Amino acid sequence: DIQMTQSPSSLSASVGDRVTITCRASQGIRNWLAWYQQKPEKAPKSLIYAASSLQSGVPSRFSGSGSGTNFTLTISSLQPEDFATYYCQQYNSYPRTFGGGTKVEIK
């Protein structure tokens, strides 16, 4: 199975900050990576697919990059509604493993 490792596991940031979350795959997954946002007691929300393509309706302050084994999710200017936990997931092969999550908290 492909292991997905996210870092950091948590971070504190202020509104307006630029935030970067990293996801590393244990083997190459080309660009088959998705990112999700989850707020407490809510279902996840899909943000990005194919490493860098925004899902419909997702604000442009979110961006994704990377290929192979190293990927990043960047929030260019953190907004109050962005405080949440973020997960990456590989779509290269089954099982479609998730990273452990990165919790973005208010500083």
Added chain:
Amino acid sequence: QVQLVQSGAEVKKPGASVKVSCKASGYSFSNYGITWVRQAPGQGLEWMGWISTSYGHTNYAQNLQDRLTLTTDTSTSTAYMELRSLRSDDTAVYYCARDRATSVDSWGRGTLVTVSS
């Protein structure tokens, strides 16, 4: 708009089975797969499996494949997740999601399954 409406919360005893439904609307059901994901209390997301709604092909997480069955009913645009021989560590919120092969793009609200004696 795309909607995935899941069945209500369940409480089960260890050793029992649970079957969660996920009714899709707002799109052509057979054009997308359905993925199931669960989340234990305070934990991250765990991929459980996927089903092709057009052909019924499935793929299961290895740690669940002996106890998990995914099915669909195309006549009602409904997907089902059945988990057998429940244990306390199966207590979780179970999500269905529309799978477009590059990611899931729409999620159900989740179904809490509690396993307790």
